[in-house]
Amino acid sequence: MADFDYGNTRLRAMKSRLIPRRALEGLTEVGSVQGLINALTDTAYRDAVEAALVRAVGMECLAEALRNDLVATVGKARRFFRDQAGDLAALVLRRYDLHNVKTVLRGLVRQVPASEILASTLPIGELRPVDLSELVRSQNFRAAIDLLATWAAPLSQPLLELRARRRGEGVEVSELELALDRWHVHTAMQAAREADEEGRTLFEALRLEADVTNIMTALRLGGVADAALTLRERFGADDLTALFVDPGHVRFGLLTEAVRKSSVGEAVSVLVGTPYGPILASAMQGYSATGRLSIFERALARRQLRHAAGLCARDPLGIGVLVGYVALKTNEVANLRAIAQGLMLGEKPERIRAELMFVD
Amino acid sequence: MDATTLIPIGFGMAVGLGAIATAIAQARIGSAGLGLLAERPEMVGTVILFLAIPETMVILGFAAAAMLLLLGGGVGG
Numbered sequence: 464m465a466d467f468d469y470g471n472t473r474l475r476a477m478k479s480r481l482i483p484r485r486a487l488e489g490l491t492e493v494g495s496v497q498g499l500i501n502a503l504t505d506t507a508y509r510d511a512v513e514a515a516l517v518r519a520v521g522m523e524c525l526a527e528a529l530r531n532d533l534v535a536t537v538g539k540a541r542r543f544f545r546d547q548a549g550d551l552a553a554l555v556l557r558r559y560d561l562h563n564v565k566t567v568l569r570g571l572v573r574q575v576p577a578s579e580i581l582a583s584t585l586p587i588g589e590l591r592p593v594d595l596s597e598l599v600r601s602q603n604f605r606a607a608i609d610l611l612a613t614w615a616a617p618l619s620q621p622l623l624e625l626r627a628r629r630r631g632e633g634v635e636v637s638e639l640e641l642a643l644d645r646w647h648v649h650t651a652m653q654a655a656r657e658a659d660e661e662g663r664t665l666f667e668a669l670r671l672e673a674d675v676t677n678i679m680t681a682l683r684l685g686g687v688a689d690a691a692l693t694l695r696e697r698f699g700a701d702d703l704t705a706l707f708v709d710p711g712h713v714r715f716g717l718l719t720e721a722v723r724k725s726s727v728g729e730a731v732s733v734l735v736g737t738p739y740g741p742i743l744a745s746a747m748q749g750y751s752a753t754g755r756l757s758i759f760e761r762a763l764a765r766r767q768l769r770h771a772a773g774l775c776a777r778d779p780l781g782i783g784v785l786v787g788y789v790a791l792k793t794n795e796v797a798n799l800r801a802i803a804q805g806l807m808l809g810e811k812p813e814r815i816r817a818e819l820m821f822v823d
Numbered sequence: 824m825d826a827t828t829l830i831p832i833g834f835g836m837a838v839g840l841g842a843i844a845t846a847i848a849q850a851r852i853g854s855a856g857l858g859l860l861a862e863r864p865e866m867v868g869t870v871i872l873f874l875a876i877p878e879t880m881v882i883l884g885f886a887a888a889a890m891l892l893l894l895g896g897g898v899g900g
Contacts, residue, residue: 472855476862543858 465551465661470543471784477536478775478788480507481795484821490802491812491819496521499803500528508532525803529796530585537789538587544785551658551665551782553589554651555789560588561647563595564611564618565640571604572636590616604636621646641706648673648708664778668786670711671770675763677707678739681721682759685730713737727756742766765820768794772822794820830895834888841884848877 482490486506493499503512503525511532515524537556544552563584570580577599586592594614601607608626611619621642626634652669655662684706703719710718717737721730727750731743746762749755771790774783798819805815856870 466854468851468854469858472858473862476859 465544465546465548465658465781467544467548467781467784470540470548470552471780473543474540474784474788475775477540478791481791482506484823487795487798487802487819487821488816490799491805491815493806496525496803496806499799499806500525503528503799511535522803522807526800527582529799530582533792533796534585534587537792540785540788541587547658547661548782550654551662552785554654554665555782555785556588557647557651558588559585560590560618561643563588563590564598564643565636567595567598567601567607568604568636568639570599571601571607604639608639617650618643618646644676645708648676652709661781664774664781664783665786668771668774671767672711673708674711674713674737674739675767677710677713677718678734678743678763679756679760680706681718681734682727682730682756684722685724685727713739739763739766761820768820769822791822794822827896830891833891833895837884837888837891838881839884841881845877845881848880849874852877 490499490502493502500512500516500521503509508528511528512524515528515531518524519527537559541552541556563586566583567580569575570577570583577596580599581592581595584595586595590598598607598610601610605626608619608622612623622639625638625642629638648669652666652673655666655669658665703722704715706722707715707718713734717733721733724730724733728747731747734740734743742762743759746759749758768790771787773787775787777783798821801818802815805818852874856874859866860870
């Protein structure tokens with residue numbers, strides 16, 4: 464039996480330090496970014512804010528403080544677990560490695576300065592800050608992949624496979640990102656399934672994550688006039704399933720049918736019979752009024768957040784506590800960023816509050 | 824096998840099984856307690872209290888074993 468006792472109690476104690484909804488909503492009324500920084504010194508962000516104030520002011524200070532706090536809190540959670548529990552925790556936190564590698568690859572392609580790329584990474588997973596520093600110094604994204612392969616980083620496997628398949632042709636970063644996502648979901652689901660009872664919670668969370676990713680892909684392409692043609696031109700494949708990660712509850716058949724539709728509304732009508740039907744139907748009203756796909760993304764993200772947050776109670780002795788904590792902490796940081804941006808733009812408190820996402 | 828032979832075995836089982844159960848419970852509570860203390864050192868009193876609760880199992884086992892010895896004729900018999 465995996466040992467989650469130490470880590471889960473620690474995570475619950477850390478969860479008790481998250482800012483309550485009422486207090487977070489109260490931060491929308493502080494009037495300025497400086498006011499928000501001052502208010503955060505009375506919270507668990509105090510150390511991170513004080514450290515950032517030495518180096519920067521205003522929005523830059525806040526961004527650095529939020530990033531550093533997220534890296535410090537979620538990053539240390541990795542060390543709470545060992546053996547089988549440690550393997551499952553590593554799977555939960557692997558998404559940060561994915562985020563970091565994608566950020567570095569994108570940055571190298573667009574020739575963004577190394578310092579800016581590094582500031583956008585979150586060294587929480589297996590890749591340490593020193594690894595990322597070395598990675599961003601690569602001459603181009605091909606060299607970065609080679610470096611990952613030299614370190615025998617598991618993440619390099621899908622990238623090398625794709626490059627070998629497409630020998631002689633150029634590979635776009637979007638293809639590399641898709642290969643990484645597909646590899647991550649496939650291997651994580653496999654590992655969670657093999658962990659039997661201990662991995663069941665994680666497997667369910669991964670299925671939900673896969674569904675959200677796939678549904679958003681289907682909706683984005685649902686509005687494209689000839690998605691199959693676009694796919695052939697861009698990815699050299701006729702099989703639409705090549706666009707999706709391993710399916711969760713929504714099967715490939717439904718997803719490819721949604722992609723073939725000529726409008727987002729029709730794509731949603733295909734998916735209405737799935738467990739996400741009510742959420743998509745409700746978001747469709749907002750989409751009809753604004754034409755923004757982000758409304759679907761937000762509705763699905765809220766569903767994902769609620770599921771993850773509920774795992775703290777539903778799986779109190781397993782990996783669910785880590786999944787829940789990571790989701791809640793990430794959401795809190797996203798909410799604080801939204802508040803800061805709203806304050807910077809001089810938005811009214813009620814307008815900022817509408818942008819925040821909560822579990823209840 | 825007569826009753827006087829079984830009494831020491833019963834004594835050993837009552838104390839031994841109680842001690843094993845206590846050890847299992849305290850290992851998990853201790854591990855969780857350390858996790859809590861790492862984040863909230865002010866909770867030390869609560870952790871010690873929770874850590875002591877499983878001791879009742881081995882104490883009750885010892886009490887049952889002592890009754891077995893004293894009332895069952897295991898002493899000086």
